[in-house]
Amino acid sequence: MRLMAVPAAAVLVALCAAPALAQPTTTPVPGPRDPNQPPVSSGPPLSAHAVGDAGTGLAVVRLAPDSSPTGTILPGFGEQLPRQSAAEIGVGLASAQANTEAYLSYERAVAQASPLGFAVQGRAPQTPGTLVQTASPDNAEPVTGGLTPPATPLDALLKVGLLNGSAHARWDDELGPCVSPLADAKTSVASLSVLNAIPTLPSTPDLTGLLTQDTPKLDAAAKQALIDDVKQLTAPLSQLGGLLSGTPDTGANGSLLSLPETLAAHSTVELVDLPGSPNKAVRSTSTLQAASIRLLAGTPAEIRVDVVSRPTLTALSTGDQATSGITYTAPVLRVGQGGRELGTLDAANPKLDVPIGVTAGQELPLVGALAEGLPKLDIGVLRLQVAQLNRKDMVLDGPLQQGGPTVNGYMLGATARLLDLQLLPTDALGLPNLPSALAQVSLGEQIVRAAAPNGGVVCAPAQAPPGGGGQAAPPKKGQPLAYTNAAYKTVPIFWTGTALLLVGVVLVAALPARRRPLTP
Structure with a gap:
């Protein structure tokens, strides 16, 4: 059983990391926690541009x-600047x-x-x-x-x-x-x-x-x-x-x-x-x-x-x-x-x-x-x-x-x-x-x-987008968020590895130890 523990742990780690390596999805723009607070993002388009x-x-x-x-991060480009x-x-x-x-x-x-x-x-x-x-x-x-x-x-x-x-x-x-x-x-x-x-x-x-x-x-x-x-x-x-x-x-x-x-x-x-x-x-x-x-x-x-x-x-x-x-x-x-x-x-x-x-x-x-x-x-x-x-x-x-x-x-x-x-x-x-x-x-x-x-700044109320509401809609239930790196799966991998380690300790402790015969 101890021989199977290492391959099983490797397979589990690979399965947990698979979502992080998949094609990333787009995270929706979150809405405000308090509906009465001003929007964090720009919200609906404005009629005025200035x-x-x-x-x-x-x-x-x-x-x-x-x-x-x-100083610049581009080699040699600083010599071209004043x-x-x-x-x-x-x-x-x-x-x-x-x-x-x-x-x-x-x-x-x-x-x-x-x-x-x-x-x-x-x-x-x-x-x-x-x-x-x-x-x-x-x-x-x-x-x-x-x-x-x-x-x-x-x-x-x-x-x-x-x-x-x-x-x-x-x-x-x-x-x-x-x-x-x-x-x-x-x-x-x-x-x-x-x-x-x-x-x-x-x-x-x-x-x-x-x-x-x-x-x-x-x-x-x-x-x-x-x-x-x-x-x-x-x-x-x-x-x-x-x-x-x-x-x-x-x-x-x-x-x-x-x-x-x-x-x-x-x-x-x-x-x-x-x-x-x-x-x-x-x-x-x-x-x-x-x-x-x-x-x-x-x-x-x-x-x-x-x-x-x-x-x-x-x-x-x-x-x-x-x-x-x-x-x-x-x-x-x-x-x-x-x-x-x-x-x-x-x-x-x-x-x-x-x-x-x-x-x-x-x-x-x-x-x-x-x-x-x-x-x-x-x-x-x-x-x-x-x-x-x-x-x-x-x-x-x-x-x-x-x-x-x-x-x-x-x-x-x-x-x-x-x-x-x-x-x-x-x-x-x-x-x-x-x-x-x-x-x-x-x-x-x-x-x-x-x-x-052109024509100046238009001072008129902004037109509400179709469907009403001037703030970004909250994400739908079940809609996946974007994976920016593998850190999203760090905690599940950690606890899964800990559980496997404990199981291994219990198995090792429960199995009787073999006594080697004494050499004459």
């Missing part, structure tokens, strides 16, 4: 931009999203206000302390509150004051997205100081032995003069020779860029009237509100940037390329230093360079107008840029979401920035492995996108 996104960031800091390769920053950190992110094609009902409208977000070489962990509201079901009131920035590895580069946020997402049970506002998010910060240090520059005041041998614009005498001039500065280059030294409690001093007054971001997605039609158009809007910006605040080289007009970026999609468009109110910034105007930044004059130099006998670097008439060696440049508008659009001829219905329409999107501040090294600073930009601060990043079908 997609909209609006995102606004108060400030985004990038260290060594375009210096890290983009390079990423070594580190990025965003402050005061307001995001509003609407998507009628979302499979999960609570993702049809999403509003989010985040105090902070960061990424290191493209890897971005989830940030706590975020205000989020989703729909459906509908939310009569927004969620509001203070946002507390969590501790991050980049705290030495950024100091944030009091943050407030608001998020409101709505959805109509009958008309879907035809409700106002559809998604709305706001953030505001009372004070902000960015780049209290430049980690990409050396933290030692002595550059002896650090300068490369092939510095194009310096001979041996000029290179030694640069080393001597940097030595006399009150702090190393990582603190811009003393311009970033010290960070008082006010957050105004000791930073490359600071905001002494409130900066607010507002993102919204809504449906608006379409002229000459009962249907609606999708409009996504990003708005920034700022008063003034300080560069190198509290130092003799302080630069004041006044925001004369606030930027507004809007994407409007009617479903028709002829009537859809991007509207951008470009900011106007007035730049001054010590009561003297350095220039005006607007759409016609989007760039202004302010040199940073060192000279003998000076304990602090010379910036902008302070260096006029003095012999100096430029080691860096502060580049200010505005009105960087990038637009993309496309004609829709397919589903807005994978597996969704085919939609013919038009989609367009755009990005813009209030102020882009870059710290660039010059050829005279011949340090090894320097990136093309030492640091970059983007103040007020704006992103919008809108998509609508």
Whole structure:
């Protein structure tokens, strides 16, 4: 009998595993456990089809931009993608999203206000302390509150004051997205100081032995003069020779860029009237509100940037390329230093360079107008840029979401920035492995996108499918579920094997033991 136990167990295991190896069947979409709860899946088709996104960031800091390769799971494909920053950190992110094609009902409208977000070489962990509201079901009131920035590895580069946020997402049970506002998010910060240090520059005041041998614009005498001039500065280059030294409690001093007054971001997605039609158009809007910006605040080289007009970026999609468009109110910034105007930044004059130099006998670097008439060696440049508008659009001829219905329409999107501040090294600073930009601060990043079908968004109750009922029907009794792997039969196989083992033990114990004859 013991000889038959092993073949019998093998046959039983094969019979139990046969269903798992058979042709898989399709598992029906389950219905909700509670009939009164909103459906988990998308349910019946909607009459309205619309997609909209609006995102606004108060400030985004990038260290060594375009210096890290983009990692992908495909070998060699990362070399074809744009390079990423070594580190990025965003402050005061307001995001509003609407998507009628979302499979999960609570993702049809999403509003989010985040105090902070960061990424290191493209890897971005989830940030706590975020205000989020989703729909459906509908939310009569927004969620509001203070946002507390969590501790991050980049705290030495950024100091944030009091943050407030608001998020409101709505959805109509009958008309879907035809409700106002559809998604709305706001953030505001009372004070902000960015780049209290430049980690990409050396933290030692002595550059002896650090300068490369092939510095194009310096001979041996000029290179030694640069080393001597940097030595006399009150702090190393990582603190811009003393311009970033010290960070008082006010957050105004000791930073490359600071905001002494409130900066607010507002993102919204809504449906608006379409002229000459009962249907609606999708409009996504990003708005920034700022008063003034300080560069190198509290130092003799302080630069004041006044925001004369606030930027507004809007994407409007009617479903028709002829009537859809991007509207951008470009900011106007007035730049001054010590009561003297350095220039005006607007759409016609989007760039202004302010040199940073060192000279003998000076304990602090010379910036902008302070260096006029003095012999100096430029080691860096502060580049200010505005009105960087990038637009993309496309004609829709397919589903807005994978597996969704085919939609013919038009989609367009755009990005813009209030102020882009870059710290660039010059050829005279011949340090090894320097990136093309030492640091970059983007103040007020704006992103919008809108998509609508031909003729606009239809605001009408959805037609019930034949047979009634807007939710997925529960599976019929006896209908087999799909076998995704052999784990479905693990428990039966385990208990069957255990039973066979016990039977074998009983049989072995019950049978009398044979005594071997003693050998003479």
